[in-house]
Amino acid sequence: MSKLDYGFNIPALKGMKLEEIQTPCLLIDYEIFKLNVEKMGSFTHENNIKLRPHAKMHKSVEVAKYQLQYGNASGICCQKLSEAEVFVKSGIKDILITNQITDLKKIDRLCKINRSGTKVTCCVDNIDNLNDINNIASDNNVKIEIFIELECGAQRCGTDNIDDIKLMIQFINKSSNIKLSGFQAYNGSYQHVLDSKERETTVNDTNKRISNLLKYFDMSNLIVTGGGTGCFEEETKSKIYNEIQVGSYAFMDAHYSSLKKNKSNILFENSLFIYTSVISVAKQNFAVVDAGLKSMSVDSGLPKIFNKNDLKYTKCSDEHGIIEDYNNSLKLNDKLKLIPGHCDPTCNLHDWYVVIDKNRKVKDLWKVSARGFSF
Amino acid sequence: MSKLDYGFNIPALKGMKLEEIQTPCLLIDYEIFKLNVEKMGSFTHENNIKLRPHAKMHKSVEVAKYQLQYGNASGICCQKLSEAEVFVKSGIKDILITNQITDLKKIDRLCKINRSGTKVTCCVDNIDNLNDINNIASDNNVKIEIFIELECGAQRCGTDNIDDIKLMIQFINKSSNIKLSGFQAYNGSYQHVLDSKERETTVNDTNKRISNLLKYFDMSNLIVTGGGTGCFEEETKSKIYNEIQVGSYAFMDAHYSSLKKNKSNILFENSLFIYTSVISVAKQNFAVVDAGLKSMSVDSGLPKIFNKNDLKYTKCSDEHGIIEDYNNSLKLNDKLKLIPGHCDPTCNLHDWYVVIDKNRKVKDLWKVSARGFSF
Numbered sequence: 066m067s068k069l070d071y072g073f074n075i076p077a078l079k080g081m082k083l084e085e086i087q088t089p090c091l092l093i094d095y096e097i098f099k100l101n102v103e104k105m106g107s108f109t110h111e112n113n114i115k116l117r118p119h120a121k122m123h124k125s126v127e128v129a130k131y132q133l134q135y136g137n138a139s140g141i142c143c144q145k146l147s148e149a150e151v152f153v154k155s156g157i158k159d160i161l162i163t164n165q166i167t168d169l170k171k172i173d174r175l176c177k178i179n180r181s182g183t184k185v186t187c188c189v190d191n192i193d194n195l196n197d198i199n200n201i202a203s204d205n206n207v208k209i210e211i212f213i214e215l216e217c218g219a220q221r222c223g224t225d226n227i228d229d230i231k232l233m234i235q236f237i238n239k240s241s242n243i244k245l246s247g248f249q250a251y252n253g254s255y256q257h258v259l260d261s262k263e264r265e266t267t268v269n270d271t272n273k274r275i276s277n278l279l280k281y282f283d284m285s286n287l288i289v290t291g292g293g294t295g296c297f298e299e300e301t302k303s304k305i306y307n308e309i310q311v312g313s314y315a316f317m318d319a320h321y322s323s324l325k326k327n328k329s330n331i332l333f334e335n336s337l338f339i340y341t342s343v344i345s346v347a348k349q350n351f352a353v354v355d356a357g358l359k360s361m362s363v364d365s366g367l368p369k370i371f372n373k374n375d376l377k378y379t380k381c382s383d384e385h386g387i388i389e390d391y392n393n394s395l396k397l398n399d400k401l402k403l404i405p406g407h408c409d410p411t412c413n414l415h416d417w418y419v420v421i422d423k424n425r426k427v428k429d430l431w432k433v434s435a436r437g438f439s440f
Numbered sequence: 441m442s443k444l445d446y447g448f449n450i451p452a453l454k455g456m457k458l459e460e461i462q463t464p465c466l467l468i469d470y471e472i473f474k475l476n477v478e479k480m481g482s483f484t485h486e487n488n489i490k491l492r493p494h495a496k497m498h499k500s501v502e503v504a505k506y507q508l509q510y511g512n513a514s515g516i517c518c519q520k521l522s523e524a525e526v527f528v529k530s531g532i533k534d535i536l537i538t539n540q541i542t543d544l545k546k547i548d549r550l551c552k553i554n555r556s557g558t559k560v561t562c563c564v565d566n567i568d569n570l571n572d573i574n575n576i577a578s579d580n581n582v583k584i585e586i587f588i589e590l591e592c593g594a595q596r597c598g599t600d601n602i603d604d605i606k607l608m609i610q611f612i613n614k615s616s617n618i619k620l621s622g623f624q625a626y627n628g629s630y631q632h633v634l635d636s637k638e639r640e641t642t643v644n645d646t647n648k649r650i651s652n653l654l655k656y657f658d659m660s661n662l663i664v665t666g667g668g669t670g671c672f673e674e675e676t677k678s679k680i681y682n683e684i685q686v687g688s689y690a691f692m693d694a695h696y697s698s699l700k701k702n703k704s705n706i707l708f709e710n711s712l713f714i715y716t717s718v719i720s721v722a723k724q725n726f727a728v729v730d731a732g733l734k735s736m737s738v739d740s741g742l743p744k745i746f747n748k749n750d751l752k753y754t755k756c757s758d759e760h761g762i763i764e765d766y767n768n769s770l771k772l773n774d775k776l777k778l779i780p781g782h783c784d785p786t787c788n789l790h791d792w793y794v795v796i797d798k799n800r801k802v803k804d805l806w807k808v809s810a811r812g813f814s815f
Binding site: 072073074076085087088089090121144145147150164165167168169170171174190191193194214216219220221222223224226229253342343344345346347348351353355356358359360362363364380381382383384385387397398409410413414415416436437438439440 | 447448462463465519522543546565566569591595596597601604722730731737756758785815
């Protein structure tokens with residue numbers, strides 16, 4: 066940190082008061098974050114299911130290591146190879162890339178990581194890709210563990226074609242440098258259904274479909290991994306999954322917070338905020354803040370304003386946010402905490418998390434270590 | 441570059457063939473970029489209007505210096521102080537921050553930059569802010585030039601209240617450490633109207649409104665600055681503006697390319713692309729590519745696929761893009777060039793531009809130097 070300059074390339078210094086932090090930036094409320102991580106840790110411990118939190122959400126070595134040390138995590142997930150490499154370099158030894166690695170140079174990098182002693186597995190949905198991985202693993206004299214990805218309804222990667230899956234398993238069994246670890250079954254769409262009853266029904270339907278698919282295969286020693294913050298309880302109950310890949314639970318966002326939950330559900334609170342300042346009050350009924358599209362992703366809706374029911378974030382441009390303020394209560398340089406609509410692509414815009422303790426002081430700065438590592 | 445690792449934290453190496461580049465990443469077609477920069481250079485030269493391109497769009501020292509050297513630019517614009525500081529550190533000596541600097545620590549940083557010999561001006565729409573700037577400039581023994589921001593219809597910062605503007609000018613005139621440079625009048629909304637006739641009418645209405653406002657003030661020695669890629673020709677014709685702040689013209693994007701233009705307009709071509717690879721063909725009629733929300737902003741719509749009319753980018757999640765491919769023509773590892781919906785927040789997601797020459801080889805890597813500098 067010695068070469069970094071407060072206000073220019075870091076938003077705060079340790080020990081600083083909340084009010085002195087430069088905006089816009091990301092805040093983590095440490096006490097709430099800690100509680101969220103503990104809740105998921107206890108849940109997975111009590112239900113005897115492995116927890117592999119998704120690091121694509123936070124992209125931070127500090128957060129991942131906290132989850133591994135205090136949150137019952139047994140490894141992490143990543144989404145891209147370069148992202149995984151950030152965590153490999155930090156010393157984390159067990160990573161599942163929940164995505165396809167198809168580029169030949171990337172497969173070679175994957176093999177070299179595994180050869181050096183860090184286990185990095187990936188997903189596959191294509192037999193040519195399996196062939197490439199086996200050949201390049203053979204060149205590197207290493208065995209790569211893979212998960213076959215099942216289609217869960219998101220219409221992204223993965224297949225539910227039994228014949229294709231059988232062919233892939235046959236291919237793996239006769240190949241010397243790849244090994245089947247299990248199945249990736251991430252329900253990426255239905256877990257976002259807002260109504261709890263409707264969400265439960267659709268998620269359970271997916272779980273049944275996955276269960277029926279799996280009946281065709283010998284499941285001894287095979288892992289089924291999947292599950293997000295919106296549906297991990299249903300997936301755990303289903304007894305199909307050995308491992309869940311939740312990410313957002315540690316921070317939460319406006320979208321996940323708007324999911325209606327059943328009484329029996331674990332509730333997580335927002336620990337992540339965008340800290341923003343008022344830079345213009347030139348107009349009646351509106352104020353302008355300094356956090357726009359370059360500080361938050363609006364793909365899942367505009368941010369909510371924390372603890373201020375009379376204010377509403379109504380419009381977002383590149384570097385401006387418009388706040389409806391019919392009481393004209395906001396003054397120049399007033400600061401607001403925004404709850405981002407979608408935490409993953411919002412975190413990816415920033416270089417730092419400013420971690421706030423219970424005394425509203427800066428406890429630490431955590432780097433968004435893998436920001437931009439998308440190749 | 442010696443510490444950077446191809447495929448991990450840089451997407452390409454100089455001299456490399458297009459096919460060897462790691463995806464997803466940003467590409468610049470150098471020949472088209474050059475032509476765009478030259479066209480705007482010639483236009484501003486012929487029309488005797490100053491050109492101050494907006495660096496918030498590209499956030500790159502290399503691009504800014506190219507525009508200053510070859511594109512008739514006389515300075516640059518920035519949107520945030522930390523962003524401007526990146527360009528100050530690169531040696532650029534004349535920067536207009538087209539935004540409000542209200543935080544006291546930021547004002548102090550602004551004063552210290554000006555004291556060190558680089559001219560950085562900013563916008564103001566509030567008398568308390570003027571007072572803060574004057575006081576802190578006085579403490580730093582420096583004079584700060586400012587632009588009063590006029591409201592142009594975007595309902596962001598700025599005012600069109602004559603009395604407020606008069607009070608601000610009076611305040612500036614009696615203050616020893618601030619000086620009025622002129623007016624910021626950026627038409628940030630109407631320039632995006634798709635229909636050329638309708639856009640021309642609304643932009644001309646704004647220009648008239650600005651012109652009427654300006655009649656109340658002695659305009660000798662005052663500059664009017666504004667104008668974007670969608671309307672700079674109308675603003676130049678209006679004779680109100682002394683300077684235009686266009687940004688997107690150098691790269692263009694799917695949104696700006698969809699604006700209908702008149703015969704007399706200068707046309708710019710897309711020089712910026714997101715380079716992406718197919719990672720899954722497991723489903724009929726669809727392929728999955730590796731560029732999603734963390735590689736592009738979708739606030740102005742999904743990307744277009746360059747030169748492939750039979751393919752359509754239909755859905756975007758964090759790290760996946762779904763490509764409609766009814767001919768099932770795409771194969772694993774095929775590469776596509778996407779035209780981003782909105783270039784500014786897309787560039788801000790990446791660390792590098794891979795500059796491609798006319799032989800489809802990597803001419804250079806340019807850093808997105810001010811990516812994430814939003815405070």
